[in-house]
Amino acid sequence: MRAEELKATTIRSFLWKLFEQGGASVVTLLVQVVMARLLAPTEFGVLAIMLVFVNVGNVIVTSGLNTAIIQAPDASDDDFSTVFWMSLAVSLALYAALFVAAPAIAAFYAIPQAVAPLRVLLLVLVVNAYNAIQEAIVARSLDFRKTFRATVSAGVSSGVVGVAVALAGGGIWALVAQQLSQQLVKCLVLAAQVPWKPRAVFRPERAARFFRFGWKLLASGMLEQGYQGLSDLLIGKVFSTSELGYVSQGKRYPNALGALLDGAIQPVMLSAAARVQDDRDMVKRLARRALKTSTFFVAPGMLAFAVVAEPLVRLLLGEAWLPCVPFLQMYCIVYALLPIQSTNLQVLNGMGRSDLFLRLEVIKKLLGICILAFTTFVLRDLTAIVAGYIVTAVLSTFVNASPNRRVIGYAYLEQVRDICPAFLLSALAAAIAWPLSLTGLPDAALVVCQVVVMVVAYLGVAALLRVEELGYLVRTARGVLGTRGK
Structure with missing residues (x-):
């Protein structure tokens, strides 16, 4: 690609990404303001603890493979399907493990009310196995208009769901519903725009190549999310979920x-x-x-x-x-x-x-x-x-x-x-x-x-x-x- 063409494409992509981030941030701010007035700091603290496991799980599910797809100059439809089946298998295994561990996690932090919400929130892992491939395909083509539509639609829809559940007295379930519906709607809107659909194809040699690149990003992501989450876990244990909510x-x-x-x-x-x-x-x-x-x-x-x-x-x-x-x-x-x-x-x-x-x-x-x-x-x-x-x-x-x-x-x-x-x-x-x-x-x-x-x-x-x-x-x-x- 010539320098002038790359510059023009990059600027257009930046503007669409800016619209996406701006729209998402405005919607997120409005939703968070409303929900902060409806819910207590303790409930936000409980969400912060649950999100530690979700965020670390998301890193494991993608395993750096979505970045490997973006970086690879010769990625094909077979590669997209190969990576998807890898991510899906990991997401299901991880969901099962954390589903079983949920009572122990809740007991350790003395938040027994979090068992069922955590198990439901963890479904985000399965959704993101598909969503990560869609976003990688969009990023490869620098066509961020598609993620703009998906992100803003998801923000508005999930905000309505979360506020409605909060108004109905759902407590922590309002935050869970907002988080899960956001990922579901984003995935569905992207699926309507991205022509790729997974096929029954798995190329072991390509999987090995992508994993050789991605495992280092997996380890890096685990370190990053583990470190970020460690602070929340320590505050929730050493101090209180209310103080964690403020932080x-x-x-x-x-x-x-x-x-x-x-x-x-x-x-x-x-x-x-x-x-x-x-x-x-x-x-x-x-x-x-x-x-x-x-x-x-x-x-x-x-x-x-x-x-x-x-x-x-x-x-x-x-x-x-x-x-x-x-x-x-x-x-x-x-x-x-x-x-x-x-x-x-x-x-x-x-x-x-x-x-x-x-x-x-x-x-x-x-x-x-x-x-x-x-x-x-x-x-x-x-x-x-x-x-x-x-x-x-x-x-x-x-x-x-x-x-x-x-x-x-x-x-x-x-x-x-x-x-x-x-x-x-x-x-x-x-x-x-x-x-x-x-x-x-x-x-x-x-x-x-x-x-x-x-x-x-x-x-x-x-x-x-x-x-x-x-x-x-x-x-x-x-x-x-x-x-x-x-």
Whole structure:
């Protein structure tokens, strides 16, 4: 694919991915706000414990095979069916094992009411065995319009289901119904758009090839999900499910914002890099553009979220959820570093270097587990636990970036220089907007004023200093709209 054609395809794909993430984030925010007002923090804490097992299970089900399909230049319909049957077999075996283990899990955390909900929620694993193949096919073709339709439809439908069950007094079942229906609807809408259907075909030699690539991503995913889930499991056991609910909610919203801003860019970057993986210079240009563009959005978005956190939580969730504010603000710092983490990892996947991906995950998780153990068992403080994630995130930026100095010639210091303008501008804009919190304005007015001031200050100073990222975005917008750029 020629450079101009790849650029045009990548930009179109990014816009559809942005629409998908934006629509999903808006719907998710509205649903979570309503359900947070209908349900107690304890119920969100119980969900967080159950999702640990679901998320780890999803990693095992896909086994890195969906990424292997995206990365492979010669994947065929037979390959899609081969991978599907592998994933389905794993999902059924895993579901059976966790179905039997559900009473023991519930007893360990003293939440006997979670046995049946956990068993139902685990059906997500079987659905995702099919859904993962559909999403891989869409990503290979860079046709993210299809996932946009599926994701938004699923978000709206599952939101209606979840809120209806909550209003009927369903408690934890409302959260289970929302999670399961979201995956079911997404799978069905994608199935209506993606012509592929599984066939009775299994190619052992192709399965072995994909697994040789995918097992490293499986191990990496297990480390990541296990590490992320370990914090929830420890908090739920050492502290309480109510306190876990506050931490979980504090993480949920920055995570959703990160998925919107960075998540729209990185999947497109993976697919584009896989197409030109033999052109080292082209991959570096793609990586730089993805990192700079993502940081230009993510850094100010996270700092703005941290600035308005208290009035926003009070306004949307109510006074009962104010204890989650400090956690939300700290997670904003963690997710502000998301672009440099994900860009480097997507480059390795796109270049087929899952071996390096796994090595990085082992190093990062050893660091993270040491910090988590110290903050949990020595300090025994929730704030220290979340602060430990900030330390881990900072250290991980160096770990993730280090291999790409030799893989594509993109060194860590060069990456830091590329993201510095966005972080410095964001800090300046936040410093200008924060004093408004001292004015005594009503919550709604305060949130609006602080966001407006941050946006104007950020974009105004960026334009004044002729920041390259802003110029690129303006030229790209003009191109998309069909006008002539300078």
